[in-house]
Amino acid sequence: MTVPAIQIEDLTKDYPAGFLNTKKKRSLESLTMQVEEGEAFGFLGPNGAGKSTTMKLLMGIIFPTSGSAKILGRPISDVEMHKDIGYLPEQPYFYDYLTASELLDYFARFYGFSAAERKARVEKMLKKVGLETAGKIQLRKYSKGMLQRVGLAQAILHQPKVVILDEPMSGLDPIGRREVRDIILELKRDGRTILFSTHILTDAEMLCDRVGVIVGGKLQGVGRPDEIVGLKAQGMEILFEADTGNAKTAAILAKAAKSGSRYALHVPEESLYLTLDELKAAGAKITSVAQIKPTLEEYFMHLVEKDRAQAAAIEVHGK
Amino acid sequence: MSRILSVALNTFREAVRDRVLYNLVFFALLMMVAAVFVGQISLGIESTIIVSLGLSAISIIGLLIAVFIGVGLVSKEMEKRTLYALLAKPVRRWEFLVGKFGGLVLTLTVNTMAMAAGLFLALLFVKHSFEASDATILIAVYFILLKIAIVVSLALLFSCFTSPLLAILFTAGLYVAGLFIHEMRNLSGSKVSPAVQAFFSWISYILPNFENFNVMAAAAHGKAVPGILILQNTAYAAIYCAIVLAAASVVFSRRNLK
Ligand SMILES: Nc1ncnc2c1ncn2[C@@H]1O[C@H](COP(=O)(O)OP(=O)(O)O)[C@@H](O)[C@H]1O
Ligand SMILES: [Mg+2]
Secondary structure, three states: OOOOOEEEEEEEEEEEEOHHHOEEEEEEEEEEEEEOOOOEEEEEOOOOOOHHHHHHHHOOOOOOOEEEEEEOOEEOOOHHHHHHEEEEOOOOOOOOOOEHHHHHHHHHHOOOOOHHHHHHHHHHHHHHOOOOOOOOOEHHHOOHHHHHHHHHHHHHOOOOOEEEEEOOOOOOOHHHHHHHHHHHHHHHHOOOEEEEEEOOHHHHHHHOOEEEEEEOOEEEEEEOHHHHHHOOOOEEEEEEEOOOOOHHHHHHHHHOEEEOOEEEEEEOHHHHHHHHHHHHHOOOEEEEEEEEOOOHHHHHHHHHHHOHHHHHHHHHHOO | OHHHHHHHHHHHHHHHHOOHHHHHHHHHHHHHHHHHHHHHHOOOOHHHHHHHHHHHHHHHHHHHHHHHHHHHHHHHHHHOOOHHHHHOOOOOHHHHHHHHHHHHHHHHHHHHHHHHHHHHHHHHHHHOOOOHHHHHHHHHHHHHHHHHHHHHHHHHHHHOOOOHHHHHHHHHHHHHHHOOHHHHHOOOOOOOOHHHHHHHHHHOOOOOOOHHHOOHHHHHOOOOOOHHHHHHHHHHHHHHHHHHHHHHHHHHHHOOOO
16 A cells, blocks of 8 residues: 555644734635545635645645645655655746746756756756747746746656646646646656646546545545546436427427427436337437536536535635 | 755845846945045045945945845745745755845845945045055955844844834834944933833843944054954854844744745
8 A cells, every 4th residue: 555645634724814813714624635646636626715725735835724734655844855746836926037947947956956957957848838939038028828837847847756736727828728738648647646726627627537626615525527427316318309380299399498400308317218209209300319417517516506605705705 | 055055046146137236336436426526625534534435335235235125035035926936845944044145145245345346446546555454444344244144134034024114114223223232231320210221231132232343433544453353243243143044934934925
């Protein structure tokens, strides 16, 4: 049994709030979860759910109110373990008086690489994130998307075993998103452990071995993307074309939804054949029969609705 | 050690790129005007005026940079969130602090050396030659640097737990208070109560004591400074900075970044 790459136990974070910081606002509530070695784990949740808080706790940028966490079997307070970790902060911002090459070279120094090695790595990373022509431009002139790319480059510069990415796709155009997706897939192929947060479900569906859904500071569920979706009761969807003038079809058509020349009918699995028979009798032309799978998005919305009161509170505090 | 050095060198690079050293232009102009002007009046005290003026300017410019840049060293990185990526590297918070301190002290050393060179040029212009006693000017410059280092450490400490504006006020306040150490220790005989006297005498040992750092008069008149004073001041500044930086590290290491 190998140790999990990231092991979080009962992690709780309160932020001071209110007049003169006399009150406390719980942003993360007893989070317990694990990310296995070599796994790509998607941390899903709406804005203000506590995703960034969790990642900042893991990186020692803020400190937990209670609970603990280990990365690669070592407590998060152990800064030396950062040798094996890469972190992309949310909406990253870097020293604007440096160029991208200078910044990466500066960061590379903390890993003890030789000058030649630093140079080679910096070049390679700039190329990887598509900034090879912008390496000599000061970061103050960078767009948000370019900063995001630099952020990704500095996170994977030292080939870390564990990569923690806070909203890696935000601020990017469709091409940028695609490139970042490819980089994450490559990291995955290399066997690195990836924890990334997003509020965009398709990204998570495409990249993750497992996802954890967090709302209002509480973890609502963890599982494989398809597993999580499979949790909900399913039904069948029948698409058909039919004659509106037919008296026999009228009863069925009343239940169906019309889109263009077609009708769609949702029925429970057990009454599928009965309905098909009825449609056949009415002379309808059946074009497709398919299982209804709720998307991750629907599951997500379902959880968010469940937690609506809390979500509303988050909106007030959120940006 | 190499981590601290990396942070320090980057801090120096930042100061250079943010044009901190441009103050040298102002100093150069001041020295040129003074040299020409003093050369005109020629009362036999030209070099005294040049040295006093030059050392005062070196001290004031250095202190201003120490306070204003010193307070921003850490708070700017917290404010702009540039610290997030850096602290994710294998670097401890105290190493970052010490590196920042070292970087600004390095910047100020370069800056002060350049100003001292300017002062000697101005002196050469009015006197046409140097004497051995002019070496005291170098000692005065060195003491100013020690003083500046202490001020940087204080600015750093305050910026670790208050807003930049308050940190500037506190640092400046402590510096000014440090100029009145002598008075605080000699309150006896005045009308204040013994409790207040005890308080001030106690506090006078916490405040930075710059009494022995001012050898401007000796430098201006070409008098020698005892070697033991150099040793004593160096030790005082080193210990004072170490204690203040240790305190700053304790505060900063517990701080939740925003
Ligand atoms: N520095 C802070 N001070 C006070 N509250 C904060 C701070 N940072 C985050 N929060 C609050 O904590 C909650 C979680 O925030 P965050 O972790 O950033 O969410 P997410 O990354 O999932 O969007 C939010 O309600 C947010 O307002
Ligand atoms: Mg976030």
